[in-house]
Amino acid sequence: MPSNGAAEAKPASTTTNGAAAETRRQRMRMLISALGMLPVLLILCIGFHVLSEGRFFTGQNLGIVLQQAAVNTVLAAGMTFVILTGGIDLSVGSILAASAMAGLTLSKLPELGMLWLPAALLTGLGFGVVNGALIALLRLPPFIVTLGSLTAVRGLARLLGADTTVFNPSIPYAFIGNGSLTLVPGALSIPWLSVIALLVILVSWLVLRRTVLGVHIYAVGGNESAARLAGIKVWAVLIFVYGVSGLFAGLGGAMQAARLYAANGLQLGQSYELDAITAVILGGTSFVGGIGSIWGTLVGALIIAVLSNGLILIGVSDIWQYVIKGLVIIGAVALDRYRLQGSART
Amino acid sequence: MPSNGAAEAKPASTTTNGAAAETRRQRMRMLISALGMLPVLLILCIGFHVLSEGRFFTGQNLGIVLQQAAVNTVLAAGMTFVILTGGIDLSVGSILAASAMAGLTLSKLPELGMLWLPAALLTGLGFGVVNGALIALLRLPPFIVTLGSLTAVRGLARLLGADTTVFNPSIPYAFIGNGSLTLVPGALSIPWLSVIALLVILVSWLVLRRTVLGVHIYAVGGNESAARLAGIKVWAVLIFVYGVSGLFAGLGGAMQAARLYAANGLQLGQSYELDAITAVILGGTSFVGGIGSIWGTLVGALIIAVLSNGLILIGVSDIWQYVIKGLVIIGAVALDRYRLQGSART
Amino acid sequence: MNDPILEMRGVSKTFFGIKALRAVDLIVYAGEIHALMGENGAGKSTLMKILSGAYRPDPGGEIRIEGKAVRIEGPLGGRAAGISIIYQELSLAPNLTVAENIYLGREMSRSGLLARGAMREGVGPILTRLGADFLPSTLVAHLSMGQRQLVEIARALHARSKILIMDEPTTSLSAAESERLFALIRQLRAEGLAIIYISHRMDEVYALGDRVTVLRDGRLVGSLDKPEIRADTIVRLMVGRDVSSFYKKDHDPEAGRGHPVLAAIDMADGQRVKGCSLTVHAGEVVGLAGLIGAGRTELAHLIIGASPKTSGRLELEGRPVEIRTPGEALEAGIAYLTEDRKALGLFLDMSCLDNINLAVLARDAKLGWVLDRDKARERADRAFAGLSIRAANAGVPAGGLSGGNQQKVLLSRLLAIAPKVLILDEPTRGVDVGAKSEIYSIIDNLAKAGTAILVISSDLPEIIGICDRVVVMRAGHIAGEVTRGPNSPLTQEDIMALATGMEHLDA
Amino acid sequence: PSSAKELKSIGVSLGSMGNPFFVALSKGAEFEAKKTNPNVKITTVGFEYDLGKQVTQIDNFIAAGVDLILLNPGDPKAIGPAIKKAQAAGIVVVAVDTAAEGADATVTTNNVQAGEISCQYIVDKLGGKGDVIIENGPQVSAVIDRVVGCKNVFSKNPGIKVLSSDQDGKGSREGGLTVAQGYLTRFPKIDAIFAINDPQAIGTDLAARQQNRSGIIITAVDGAPDIEAALKDPQSPQIQASASQDPFFMARRAVQVGVGILNGQKPASTVELLPSKLVTRDNVAEYKGWTSDRSQ
Numbered sequence A, B: 001m002p003s004n005g006a007a008e009a010k011p012a013s014t015t016t017n018g019a020a021a022e023t024r025r026q027r028m029r030m031l032i033s034a035l036g037m038l039p040v041l042l043i044l045c046i047g048f049h050v051l052s053e054g055r056f057f058t059g060q061n062l063g064i065v066l067q068q069a070a071v072n073t074v075l076a077a078g079m080t081f082v083i084l085t086g087g088i089d090l091s092v093g094s095i096l097a098a099s100a101m102a103g104l105t106l107s108k109l110p111e112l113g114m115l116w117l118p119a120a121l122l123t124g125l126g127f128g129v130v131n132g133a134l135i136a137l138l139r140l141p142p143f144i145v146t147l148g149s150l151t152a153v154r155g156l157a158r159l160l161g162a163d164t165t166v167f168n169p170s171i172p173y174a175f176i177g178n179g180s181l182t183l184v185p186g187a188l189s190i191p192w193l194s195v196i197a198l199l200v201i202l203v204s205w206l207v208l209r210r211t212v213l214g215v216h217i218y219a220v221g222g223n224e225s226a227a228r229l230a231g232i233k234v235w236a237v238l239i240f241v242y243g244v245s246g247l248f249a250g251l252g253g254a255m256q257a258a259r260l261y262a263a264n265g266l267q268l269g270q271s272y273e274l275d276a277i278t279a280v281i282l283g284g285t286s287f288v289g290g291i292g293s294i295w296g297t298l299v300g301a302l303i304i305a306v307l308s309n310g311l312i313l314i315g316v317s318d319i320w321q322y323v324i325k326g327l328v329i330i331g332a333v334a335l336d337r338y339r340l341q342g343s344a345r346t
Numbered sequence C: 001m002n003d004p005i006l007e008m009r010g011v012s013k014t015f016f017g018i019k020a021l022r023a024v025d026l027i028v029y030a031g032e033i034h035a036l037m038g039e040n041g042a043g044k045s046t047l048m049k050i051l052s053g054a055y056r057p058d059p060g061g062e063i064r065i066e067g068k069a070v071r072i073e074g075p076l077g078g079r080a081a082g083i084s085i086i087y088q089e090l091s092l093a094p095n096l097t098v099a100e101n102i103y104l105g106r107e108m109s110r111s112g113l114l115a116r117g118a119m120r121e122g123v124g125p126i127l128t129r130l131g132a133d134f135l136p137s138t139l140v141a142h143l144s145m146g147q148r149q150l151v152e153i154a155r156a157l158h159a160r161s162k163i164l165i166m167d168e169p170t171t172s173l174s175a176a177e178s179e180r181l182f183a184l185i186r187q188l189r190a191e192g193l194a195i196i197y198i199s200h201r202m203d204e205v206y207a208l209g210d211r212v213t214v215l216r217d218g219r220l221v222g223s224l225d226k227p228e229i230r231a232d233t234i235v236r237l238m239v240g241r242d243v244s245s246f247y248k249k250d251h252d253p254e255a256g257r258g259h260p261v262l263a264a265i266d267m268a269d270g271q272r273v274k275g276c277s278l279t280v281h282a283g284e285v286v287g288l289a290g291l292i293g294a295g296r297t298e299l300a301h302l303i304i305g306a307s308p309k310t311s312g313r314l315e316l317e318g319r320p321v322e323i324r325t326p327g328e329a330l331e332a333g334i335a336y337l338t339e340d341r342k343a344l345g346l347f348l349d350m351s352c353l354d355n356i357n358l359a360v361l362a363r364d365a366k367l368g369w370v371l372d373r374d375k376a377r378e379r380a381d382r383a384f385a386g387l388s389i390r391a392a393n394a395g396v397p398a399g400g401l402s403g404g405n406q407q408k409v410l411l412s413r414l415l416a417i418a419p420k421v422l423i424l425d426e427p428t429r430g431v432d433v434g435a436k437s438e439i440y441s442i443i444d445n446l447a448k449a450g451t452a453i454l455v456i457s458s459d460l461p462e463i464i465g466i467c468d469r470v471v472v473m474r475a476g477h478i479a480g481e482v483t484r485g486p487n488s489p490l491t492q493e494d495i496m497a498l499a500t501g502m503e504h505l506d507a
Numbered sequence D: 001p002s003s004a005k006e007l008k009s010i011g012v013s014l015g016s017m018g019n020p021f022f023v024a025l026s027k028g029a030e031f032e033a034k035k036t037n038p039n040v041k042i043t044t045v046g047f048e049y050d051l052g053k054q055v056t057q058i059d060n061f062i063a064a065g066v067d068l069i070l071l072n073p074g075d076p077k078a079i080g081p082a083i084k085k086a087q088a089a090g091i092v093v094v095a096v097d098t099a100a101e102g103a104d105a106t107v108t109t110n111n112v113q114a115g116e117i118s119c120q121y122i123v124d125k126l127g128g129k130g131d132v133i134i135e136n137g138p139q140v141s142a143v144i145d146r147v148v149g150c151k152n153v154f155s156k157n158p159g160i161k162v163l164s165s166d167q168d169g170k171g172s173r174e175g176g177l178t179v180a181q182g183y184l185t186r187f188p189k190i191d192a193i194f195a196i197n198d199p200q201a202i203g204t205d206l207a208a209r210q211q212n213r214s215g216i217i218i219t220a221v222d223g224a225p226d227i228e229a230a231l232k233d234p235q236s237p238q239i240q241a242s243a244s245q246d247p248f249f250m251a252r253r254a255v256q257v258g259v260g261i262l263n264g265q266k267p268a269s270t271v272e273l274l275p276s277k278l279v280t281r282d283n284v285a286e287y288k289g290w291t292s293d294r295s296q
């Protein structure tokens, strides 16, 4: 019997040790996967800096990159919510265009001009909620619903401006499109567009990681039928995420309108959905749903912006920009897969 | 003991009855879901016939519809293979463009001109196999890989023609693009494009439903790890389906080249992937993989073509065409869901 | 019986630095049923997956089959070596038919074309032998858990191999199906097959096992020959202590039984459940027994609003309640433990912590929405300690745990709710003896505290061990009820008679 | 000339580099720029008719420190603020093909006039009487101008009936083919079709040939290489005229004007309109197309 007792003690202690090692290893693993594509982003930045003879890491250029990443970041943040539930939103580009058109049209009315910003946001929210309702209540596949609204909302955006460009050089709140927030007078300032994008990321992070709703979103993406059985109102979660995606598309529309002072129902936002989805997936969020983080999305959006900016900076021709962009996207994910190989489950 | 035996026989016989009834119910269900969107297609056709004052159901117009549906049908057939495994192929439009460019460029060489058709097919197959290898061997997500090649192959397509429109008014085999196969001389003829599309559907059906490989494709889509455990070479299946998708995109490229006598690396095939995916999903194939049929895809592709043709026929303006198309796509799936509600389990 | 058909020596397996197996030996002879036992997470399934080729072992070990050293490369290698396996996790393609699943990976074809008809005919005999009540052409998606398990068994048997591995094949089977399977297994043993049998049901091991090998923490702790196979010896090897009082039933059904808490009246769904009524009182443990496909799970789903009902009503503590969704059931105080923990229960990619807290997040939240992370961690730690869940910590994804530990995580979620009515569908499926006795004592304590408990189980000894009375379902109807009297204990025979519809014959 | 400021780098942002028109434009720009400074660095990008993308490209040009931006504006007015930003960074901006508000100069084909001569040809051929179609395209200002010019002419002739002008041929062969197939089925009698560019005209001709419809006069605007071939091809007699543009020359002019401004020479007028000449089946032999070698 004593021998038995000893035998019992031994495995117990080793498992405790093992558990500690396990935890350490897990922390490493989580750190690595949280870092995600950051190394790729850094490599790209340094590469472009060298190749562009020092033009990349200048205050002005970094400001431009941030500003260019802003709209896509906002769209991708909304897309992250949607993809986390295992869905997809192809309509963000069209909703962006419709919201910008609605906002600009309103901004030209003398009395109501100041309301253009909320109007754009509400337009986006409205379309998003309709998407969500169709998906959640009629149980239609997200791809088809948002593909349908990609087309239909594009048509509405064109109707709003009677198929012309709406232009308003004196649009209120234009500063959000072209102004900068001065942090240190004369030395450090950040474009308002980037400030908005960062705020969107922060709010998204809060919702996803610090609220009950956030856990529910991950749960619906992880296992929808289990979520339903666990008492989660899946339909409400779905309407929420598509609503957020629409709202952020509306915000993106407002940002573009303020940046361009103009919008065109046909041209604005064409195939923005692909960039947004790419940012989300580059950021490590899984299409299956339930896995991913908003910080990854931010890095993904920055990679796309750095790539566009850097290739022009070093004077690569338009055609080769296509080829290189495509290869870099595949390469980045391959690198990521390789990097995680040791640590991830198969 | 004998009583036991008799008692055992009884539930067995009732369950056999139950099983037979169950099978009958299943057959009904399968018939209904195989019929799929056919009712929607018919409603659309009849609607357009009435609204266009009898112009829709004319031999000539039906020929046009079939012809316009042909390329998308071929792409959607390849996409069906891919989506059945739970994947997606966003690169078909770009591969189509690159194949058409390769074919047309070759067709202008005097000695090798006749080889343009196989060259286009091989170009498509090659890109498809590369997609498949990246997805199957490096285990990269299909969305990202094919998004990357959507961009990179588009660049290559432009490079092939030095970024201009390549045209060849005397391209060999031009008949496949504009000729018709005469069935009853002077009375009945079918455009060659449609003949090719139908052949593609037939071959796809044979492979999917009548070969071992077909079962393996469905198995990989239904439960990838189960397929792996059953000894199926999942990687080979994946390379095959993306190869098929590429090959069919190459065929689509050849069809477009023969139809237009020209190709442009940038413009040709833009956003064809969306139409192909829409056809597949309208046809009832599930994004999750493992569920769907190639006949559904054919019906889906016809719906899209009828919609485009019909709206022009009844003189709906371009803008409203967008709106109506989007709504019809959503409406069709909603109708389908409603129709199936009675017969399917939740 | 002199030369072993299978020798595994010094087999180890490491998952990303975690040792799941440490130099394990296993020797199996032809014509024996070799039971492999051990607690949840001991490494049984891992060892078998190495044998079937699903996992590659760490370098160093050796596998000999019929004396020849073999390297098993992938599932095809396992099959070529004469090994077939029923995996613990069901591994069927739901979108394919029964016949297609059974032939998966080795389909029949004639001149290049698939021979569907021949395949359907080919699986007929084996399905009949297993007593399956579905056709080869049925889609697996339309089968219940138990029926799916029969398909897995049919697939393994159909492969006609030398070594047959069964990893918990009876978890979804009820007594009748299990008996039929046992007869088949004995027959295969007589034909000279070597059968490796994994189960947490002790009675099965006593009934079948010729030899028992026990694993603990990835190590071999001992082998027992037929005469030594007794509950005390096995359990002591497995858990390192005695588990004396296995079924725990301290609550007094007579004294403790309170008012009726849950009354389901005339519930039907128009398909599988045809007008069922039952009542559960406070402090009572009611068993719901029946053959597979009898409709027990469906009835539970109707009660909690997980599927739409065509008729019937519910009363909770005497008052009628309208429950349309599982969420409403939870709000009313009815909690349900699903029988299908992977598909309907757990969130495999989420942490155990989130899995445990999911149902009470809103209740715990600060300001109505903000997560209270301290409370959640406390609750998870308490669950880990209380149910001795084995995982590095509560932060690991639930998918990485062994089956039994996953079950405990899922159960913890329900216990966190502190419901009035607890419906447990196969609560100890895949759970080891130690954990089982823990779960039984939890059930007992809840009953003592006044919770009304309905236990759906296909494990008859379990039902008899823990329940106060047993309601039996047959083909969608309530076939009757078996009550424990002062002098008349519950018996398997009474329950089986009702479940199979032979009560009049026995009487 | 004694250049006060050397031209070191140019940024060019054009509609779509897949269009031979813009390819010819970029070649013209390169030719002229290399003449000024053989080591000049030219970055040419297509904005794919996305205004946002074009503004982004201009930002990138500013960051890259170019001296001159040549752009085909996505929208004549809306691009104004971006142009101001570039000018504030000391960059000279010249618009090509479409006028842009605030640009230092604009060099463009007179698109209204191009539409007018192309449609006047139809009116003349039909003798002022017939059913015609305006096959519209993407609503960019060049297309809008061409349609305006065309409608100007048609509206002056009461005998001409415009059956439809609200379908988008997407500016491509394929779009033209699809739209024309619909038109030909919808209208049993069509006397002439004005397509807003050459690819659409060729697609329209393919549709007509497929349906064995003859006697339809098809005209367009551009004078692209494929319309040259079609105008010489006896198999496509229905394609009869195209109002030509000269992108190579347009770009050369634009660079010349830009370099002039860099050196302090203001042009007389900020907008330089290049007239369009009609290429017909009769004069196509003498036409010097976009791809002919112009570098002498």
Ligand SMILES: Nc1ncnc2c1ncn2[C@@H]1O[C@H](COP(=O)(O)OP(=O)(O)OP(=O)(O)O)[C@@H](O)[C@H]1O
Binding pocket: A345, C015, C020, C038, C039, C040, C041, C042, C043, C044, C045, C046, C047, C088, C400, C401, C402, C403, C404, C405, C430, C432
């Ligand atoms: N794919 C995997 N990745 C990481 N760890 C794994 C994997 N499979 C098993 N493990 C770990 O290996 C150990 C042994 O697991 P295994 O499934 O073999 O246990 P088991 O004895 O079959 O338990 P149960 O009785 O619960 O089925 C466990 O700690 C488990 O967490």
Ligand SMILES: Nc1ncnc2c1ncn2[C@@H]1O[C@H](COP(=O)(O)OP(=O)(O)OP(=O)(O)O)[C@@H](O)[C@H]1O
Binding pocket: B345, C141, C142, C143, C144, C145, C146, C147, C172, C272, C290, C291, C292, C293, C294, C295, C296, C297, C298, C299, C339, C458
């Ligand atoms: N087509 C199906 N799709 C998904 N799940 C199904 C399907 N058919 C049955 N099921 C599941 O199988 C089970 C059906 O079991 P049922 O209620 O008929 O009998 P039971 O007595 O609970 O038997 P079992 O012991 O097999 O659970 C339920 O869990 C049900 O959800």
Ligand SMILES: [Mg+2]
Binding pocket: C044, C045, C046, C088, C167, C402, C403
């Ligand atoms: Mg196991």
Ligand SMILES: [Mg+2]
Binding pocket: C296, C297, C298, C339, C425, C456
């Ligand atoms: Mg059940």
